[in-house]
Amino acid sequence: MFTLAEENYLKAIFHLENDCGTGVTTNAIADKMDTRASSVTDMIQKLADKKVISYQKYKGASLTKKGKSIAVNIIRKHRLWEVFLVEKLDFQWDEVHEIAEQLEHIKSNELIQKLDSFLGHPDFDPHGDPIPDTNGYIKPTEKKLLSKLKKNQQGICVGVKESSAKFLQYLDTRKIGIGSSIKVIDKEDFDQSMTIQVSNKQFFITKQISENLYLKTI
Amino acid sequence: MFTLAEENYLKAIFHLENDCGTGVTTNAIADKMDTRASSVTDMIQKLADKKVISYQKYKGASLTKKGKSIAVNIIRKHRLWEVFLVEKLDFQWDEVHEIAEQLEHIKSNELIQKLDSFLGHPDFDPHGDPIPDTNGYIKPTEKKLLSKLKKNQQGICVGVKESSAKFLQYLDTRKIGIGSSIKVIDKEDFDQSMTIQVSNKQFFITKQISENLYLKTI
DNA sequence: TTTAAAATTTAGACAAGACTAAAAAATAAA
DNA sequence: TTTATTTTTTAGTCTTGTCTAAATTTTAAA
Numbered sequence: 001m002f003t004l005a006e007e008n009y010l011k012a013i014f015h016l017e018n019d020c021g022t023g024v025t026t027n028a029i030a031d032k033m034d035t036r037a038s039s040v041t042d043m044i045q046k047l048a049d050k051k052v053i054s055y056q057k058y059k060g061a062s063l064t065k066k067g068k069s070i071a072v073n074i075i076r077k078h079r080l081w082e083v084f085l086v087e088k089l090d091f092q093w094d095e096v097h098e099i100a101e102q103l104e105h106i107k108s109n110e111l112i113q114k115l116d117s118f119l120g121h122p123d124f125d126p127h128g129d130p131i132p133d134t135n136g137y138i139k140p141t142e143k144k145l146l147s148k149l150k151k152n153q154q155g156i157c158v159g160v161k162e163s164s165a166k167f168l169q170y171l172d173t174r175k176i177g178i179g180s181s182i183k184v185i186d187k188e189d190f191d192q193s194m195t196i197q198v199s200n201k202q203f204f205i206t207k208q209i210s211e212n213l214y215l216k217t218i
Numbered sequence: 219m220f221t222l223a224e225e226n227y228l229k230a231i232f233h234l235e236n237d238c239g240t241g242v243t244t245n246a247i248a249d250k251m252d253t254r255a256s257s258v259t260d261m262i263q264k265l266a267d268k269k270v271i272s273y274q275k276y277k278g279a280s281l282t283k284k285g286k287s288i289a290v291n292i293i294r295k296h297r298l299w300e301v302f303l304v305e306k307l308d309f310q311w312d313e314v315h316e317i318a319e320q321l322e323h324i325k326s327n328e329l330i331q332k333l334d335s336f337l338g339h340p341d342f343d344p345h346g347d348p349i350p351d352t353n354g355y356i357k358p359t360e361k362k363l364l365s366k367l368k369k370n371q372q373g374i375c376v377g378v379k380e381s382s383a384k385f386l387q388y389l390d391t392r393k394i395g396i397g398s399s400i401k402v403i404d405k406e407d408f409d410q411s412m413t414i415q416v417s418n419k420q421f422f423i424t425k426q427i428s429e430n431l432y433l434k435t436i
Numbered sequence: 437t438t439t440a441a442a443a444t445t446t447a448g449a450c451a452a453g454a455c456t457a458a459a460a461a462a463t464a465a466a
Numbered sequence: 467t468t469t470a471t472t473t474t475t476t477a478g479t480c481t482t483g484t485c486t487a488a489a490t491t492t493t494a495a496a
Contacts, residue, residue, distance in 0.1 A: 005453065026474055039454055041475055046452090058461060058474060089332040099326050106320045114307040223483060244444055257484055259445055264482090276444055276491055 002050075004105050007074055009033065009043050010052060011104075013063055014071035023062040072136040078104035079125035079132075080115050086126040087119065093126040093177070094168030127168075128159025128178045128214060144217055146182065147192060147210035154183035155215030162212040171213075174203055182215060220268075222323050225292055226251065227261050228270060229322075231281055232289035241280040290354040296322035297343035297350075298333050304344040305337065311344040311395070312386035345386075346377025346396045346432060362435055364400065365410060365428035372401035373433030380430040389431075392421055400433060 002010070012032045016024040026044070030037045048055040052067030063071060081103040085096040113134070116122075123139065124130055132138045143158050157180040160167065171177060176198055185202055186195040192207035220228070230250045234242040244262070248255045266273040270285030281289060299321040303314040331352070334340075341357065342348055350356045361376050375398040378385065389395060394416055403420060404413040410425035 003452075027472095035453095036455065037474065038456080038476080042453070045475095085329075089329070089336055091328075091332065095328075099324065099329055102324045102326075103321075106317070108317050108320075110309075110313075111303075111307070111317055114309065118307055221482075245442095253483095254485065255444065256446080256486080260483075263445095 001107075002052075002070065005043070006047065006050075006052075007070070007105055009040075009047060010063065010067055010071040011074050013053060013061060014068065014075070017062055023060040025060045029061070069136050072132045072138070074104050076132040076134075076136075077106070077112055079129055080112060080119060080122070082125045082127070083119050083122045083131070084115060087122075092168075092172070094163075094165040094172065096126065097163060097165070124159075124178075126178070127163045128157070142216065143214040145211055146184075146194075146196075146213040146215050147207060149184045149187075149210075149215065149217070151184055151187050153217060154181065155217040156181055157213060158216045159214035160212055161214065167212060170209070174198065175201070176213075182213070219325075220270075220288065223261070224265065224268075224270075225288070225323055227258075227265060228281065228285055228289040229292050231271060231279060232286065232293070235280055241278040243278045247279070287354050290350045290356070292322050294350040294352075294354070295324070295330055297347055298330060298337060298340070300343045300345070301337050301340045301349070302333060305340075310386075310390075312381075312383040312390065314344065315381060315383070342377075342396075344396070345381045346375070360434065361432040363429055364402075364412075364414070364431040364433050365425060367402045367405075367428075367433065367435070369402055369405050371435060372399065373435040374399055375431060376434045377432035378430055379432065385430060388427070392416065393419075394431075400431070 009029070012029055013024055016028050016032060020028075026037050026040045029044070030040045033040070044053060044055050044061045047053045047067070048061070051064055052070060053061045053063050055061040078100045081100045082096045085091040085099060086093055091099075116134075122131055128143075130138050130141055141158065144155065145161070146155075149155065157176060157178055159178065160171070176182070180198055183197045184194055185197050188194070192210065193204065194210055195202055195204050196210075197203075227247070230247055231242055234246050234250060238246075244255050244258045247258045247262070251258070262271060262273050262279045265271045265285070266279070269282060270288060271279045271281050273279040296318045299318045300314045303309040303317060304311055309317075334352075340349055346361075348356050348359055359376065362373065363379070364373075364375075367373065375394060375396055377396065378389070394400070398416055401415045402412055403415050406412070410428065412423050412428055414421055414423055414428075
């Protein structure tokens with residue numbers, strides 16, 4: 001059985017490894033977990049003892065099969081709870097992350113199986129992130145960062161990379177959400193800022209925004 | 219903010235105080251929490267520092283107004299989650315306690331308020347225990363232990379005192395549940411054992427059983 | 437009312453998980 | 467390639483919540 005702290009480290013390592021494709025450094029983990037590098041060293045040594053990560057001194061860490069499976073299960077729980085909060089309890093999509101961070105650690109396989117049924121086996125959470133299935137399989141989705149699109153290309157918003165409340169509220173005030181159709185009207189070479197069109201309205205957005213919106217191009 | 223351990227102590231002290239009407243002893247808490255008296259001493263000193271219990275050395279502890287309000291809120295959450303698990307996720311009444319023990323510690327007032335609405339503001343949990351309202355008010359219910367009834371008296375089962383899975387399963391196999399009509403057919407003076415009738419079937423039950431079933435008499 | 441037993445508290449230790457400061461290793465710069 | 471910088475690890479400390487063993491207080495018995 002894993003403690004709350006251990007589960008959070010596994011989740012963080014999973015996300016980092018996923019984003020960068022490679023093994024993750026001590027500092028990267030410390031950064032993500034908002035803790036000190038020395039604390040991370042302690043923990044990754046413990047996790048290595050438990051065979052959930054492979055780790056060599058000074059060489060960073062990466063999840064073992066077992067570690068990955070635990071991490072994915074936590075993410076599955078997180079995303080299912082998010083669906084519950086939005087679909088059943090009428091939360092806004094920017095309000096659910098913190099609560100799901102707590103709920104994801106509830107230990108009961110039967111609970112998650114029943115919750116999944118109750119929600120009708122959803123494929124995506126309210127931010128467009130795919131929900132891993134019972135076996136930990138995550139359906140690969142072809143999605144592109146808005147920042148990768150060129151002038152005049154368009155697509156449907158299928159997810160957000162960053163999901164902080166502030167960013168989500170930024171999107172809300174501009175009526176951008178999962179399913180929104182977005183077209184690049186203009187793109188500035190110099191700083192990658194864009195003018196986009198969302199249902200007849202045009203907005204100017206910075207690179208920071210376009211790098212956090214996933215689209216399915218048409 | 220209170221830690222998980224602190225919350226569990228407050229809840230235990232609340233239940234003990236409620237059952238016995240009086241301040242609770244260190245040993246009673248240790249017993250309930252399945253821990254050592256010395257650990258309890260440590261914790262109740264900490265809780266006294268935080269002004270949630272009043273405590274004098276060697277004299278036992280009792281909740282302050284603030285402590286009581288925290289404890290009741292945890293109990294409210296526990297019981298609401300139990301309703302959710304049984305009503306929405308189709309759990310049996312003997313399966314929900316452990317999961318609710320985890321869920322009761324999730325911190326979010328908005329979550330509980332929305333959960334309560336979603337469930338239609340239930341008054342009782344699946345074991346017949348009243349759900350405290352937002353202000354911590356617990357509607358007093360006139361219920362009697364089956365063990366207090368005399369020969370030929372009858373009532374409707376409105377709750378169970380003990381709610382271990384084993385006891386609940388014992389009731390299930392005899393088709394006794396919340397709402398069952400129970401009549402005392404015979405009562406043995408010597409050991410308080412009874413013969414009871416539940417919808418045309420008669421059962422012999424020991425004092426241990428009759429002391430854990432609450433009835434509303436008619 | 438003095439003594440014996442039970443209950444409670446103190447003292448000291450330990451594990452988990454975090455921290456600071458300092459040492460060691462790896463990487464980048466000159 | 468040697469030096470400087472950054473990264474990582476070690477050593478030692480702290481807090482929370484637990485434990486055992488011993489000391490103290492309270493309660494029950496003689």
